[in-house]
Amino acid sequence: MKYSLMLAGAATAISVQANPSISPQPLSFRTTLTVNTAKRYQTMIGGGCSGAFGAACQTNSLSTADQQTVVKALFDENLGALSILRNIIGSSTGATILSECPATPAGPFNYSFPTSSNDSCQLTLAQNALQYNPDLFLYADAWSAPGCFKTTGQEAGGGYLCGVRGSNCTEDWREAYANYLIEYVKLYEQRGIKVSMLGAYNEPDFNPFTYSAMLSDGYQAYDFLSVLYPMVKRTFPNLAVSCCDSTGARQQRDLLYELGRLGGLNMFDINTYHNYQSDIKVPFEDLLHSQPTIETEWSDGGSTWTPTWDISGNNFEGLQWAIYMHNAFRNNVAGWSHWWCAWSGGDAALVNVNGDSYQIAARLWAFSSYFRFARPGAVRIYAETNVEDLYITAWMNTNSTIAIPVVNAAHYTYTLDVQLYGSKVSHAVAYLTDNEHNVTVDNEFIFKEGRFTAQIEPRAMKTFFLDF
CATH class of the missing domain: 3.20.20.80 (Glycosidases)
Incomplete structure (x- = not known):
């Protein structure tokens, strides 16, 4: 089946052939998340x-x-x-x-x-x-x-x-x-x-x-x-x-x-x-x-x-x-x-x-x-990304552990490249909440020099808990 599109100001018709055998690939995006313990806000x-x-x-x-x-x-x-x-x-x-x-x-x-x-x-x-x-x-x-x-x-x-x-x-x-x-x-x-x-x-x-x-x-x-x-x-x-x-x-x-x-x-x-x-x-x-x-x-x-x-x-x-x-x-x-x-x-x-x-x-x-x-006494610290459908905060507890709760409102997966400044934490556990999980351990990993990469699923919340 063919569809004809007429461009404004042009005399030539362009034919577009639909191909039902081609299905769209699942979307997945990547973004950088910056966290800095030096900039602090309210206490939980x-x-x-x-x-x-x-x-x-x-x-x-x-x-x-x-x-x-x-x-x-x-x-x-x-x-x-x-x-x-x-x-x-x-x-x-x-x-x-x-x-x-x-x-x-x-x-x-x-x-x-x-x-x-x-x-x-x-x-x-x-x-x-x-x-x-x-x-x-x-x-x-x-x-x-x-x-x-x-x-x-x-x-x-x-x-x-x-x-x-x-x-x-x-x-x-x-x-x-x-x-x-x-x-x-x-x-x-x-x-x-x-x-x-x-x-x-x-x-x-x-x-x-x-x-x-x-x-x-x-x-x-x-x-x-x-x-x-x-x-x-x-x-x-x-x-x-x-x-x-x-x-x-x-x-x-x-x-x-x-x-x-x-x-x-x-x-x-x-x-x-x-x-x-x-x-x-x-x-x-x-x-x-x-x-x-x-x-x-x-x-x-x-x-x-x-x-x-x-x-x-x-x-x-x-x-x-x-x-x-x-x-x-x-x-x-x-x-x-x-x-x-x-x-x-x-x-x-x-x-x-x-x-x-x-x-x-x-x-x-x-x-x-x-x-x-983010337990009582935790201080909210700087956490930013440049995408609008991710909701991100970060908190430093009184024992210097760090919580990074992330809410993904998008209908697709995000890969997060996290850069953490001002902390020596090196161990992370990710806890997933969505339609099938209730604050469930999803992943655990070691990272160096304040950098790690992780994914967050569509329409989900994932909290990254960082310790030493």
């Missing part, structure tokens, strides 16, 4: 998930052995390698540490640990996670102050903390709320659990109407953080204070800008945001005083469970999550947390529990491909 805090709103209880339907297996899969440094666990400081009936609210900020305040289900199973989850990660970074975060501390008198459905500008309350409850947050930390430490970070807000730019929530802009955050921060440091000098878990990176920038206009950028230790309404486009550094940044919640999936790595292109497949994390890290984010650790149905969790069975999402192996090898 880690990856995480949450047991809030009863999510920590979701695995109770599993056998005792399977419950332990799930926690191990999430937090063991040789498996999921998560190191951050985010607790909700409950404000609803049965979940709060303050079961009866006093009439005035003068008290009395009768605090007690929410023993029902062991703080909605959050204490149990923390205790179990510590078995596999003794350095667990526990983030205790409040969605709302108790209702009697707020303009609405209700802990759900928004409202403002009494005492901040615009609240127009007869009493100032800011110090009471600070004490309430600190008391939660004390109750956990009395049970042998160290809290690493304390937060007073969750999505203060969003009023869901139906569950625990409290609103705040940056100016109102200043009014409260100016009370909370010195109180925390007097009681727990090493406890980090967060600000302020906005719904997106752009929303967090707006809050930080307002906070900074009042001189409040020294009233928190870690910048925290969510990834729902906007992802990070530029680093936060211009709005901070050198604080690290953590993305502390995201999973905007629907009711359809997505366990796969790369089948449909769904936003919640593992490959896509690897790229989301890469983009955050390249913008100097120091940690990335999923929403729930486990739940029944939907993409809001890393583990789907269905009665007495469970399934792990491939998203967990994207987490593992970063956090198993």
Whole structure:
């Protein structure tokens, strides 16, 4: 069969003969990857998930052995390698540490640990996670102050903390709320659990109407953080204070800008945001005083469970999550947390529990491909290539080992010619994650003078772990 093509401005027809016996050769490309330990960026805090709103209880339907297996899969440094666990400081009936609210900020305040289900199973989850990660970074975060501390008198459905500008309350409850947050930390430490970070807000730019929530802009955050921060440091000098878990990176920038206009950028230790309404486009550094940044919640999936790595292109497949994390890290984010650790149905969790069975999402192996090898305390170092469909970072651990996670978004193989400067590592192990592999050892080799060559498969993630 012949096809005739007429060139514009030419009178001659060109005939092209199709040859069905010729099939295209598989594509394969080569690129150079340069890594340099002398140029350094943020320090890794880690990856995480949450047991809030009863999510920590979701695995109770599993056998005792399977419950332990799930926690191990999430937090063991040789498996999921998560190191951050985010607790909700409950404000609803049965979940709060303050079961009866006093009439005035003068008290009395009768605090007690929410023993029902062991703080909605959050204490149990923390205790179990510590078995596999003794350095667990526990983030205790409040969605709302108790209702009697707020303009609405209700802990759900928004409202403002009494005492901040615009609240127009007869009493100032800011110090009471600070004490309430600190008391939660004390109750956990009395049970042998160290809290690493304390937060007073969750999505203060969003009023869901139906569950625990409290609103705040940056100016109102200043009014409260100016009370909370010195109180925390007097009681727990090493406890980090967060600000302020906005719904997106752009929303967090707006809050930080307002906070900074009042001189409040020294009233928190870690910048925290969510990834729902906007992802990070530029680093936060211009709005901070050198604080690290953590993305502390995201999973905007629907009711359809997505366990796969790369089948449909769904936003919640593992490959896509690897790229989301890469983009955050390249913008100097120091940690990335999923929403729930486990739940029944939907993409809001890393583990789907269905009665007495469970399934792990491939998203967990994207987490593992970063956090198993770039451990807390690792520093991101310079890593560049000149191709657009490879996503590459590099991290140097505190013991001078190096992790190079590479995501190949192309539908063809890449050969990587790696040139490493400033390190004497000479041994490499490659760990592959794709539709058939979950952080599986793929290759091991010795190299000299900082140079090695390796391949990465299509639509895959491969982490090169380099040691001596």
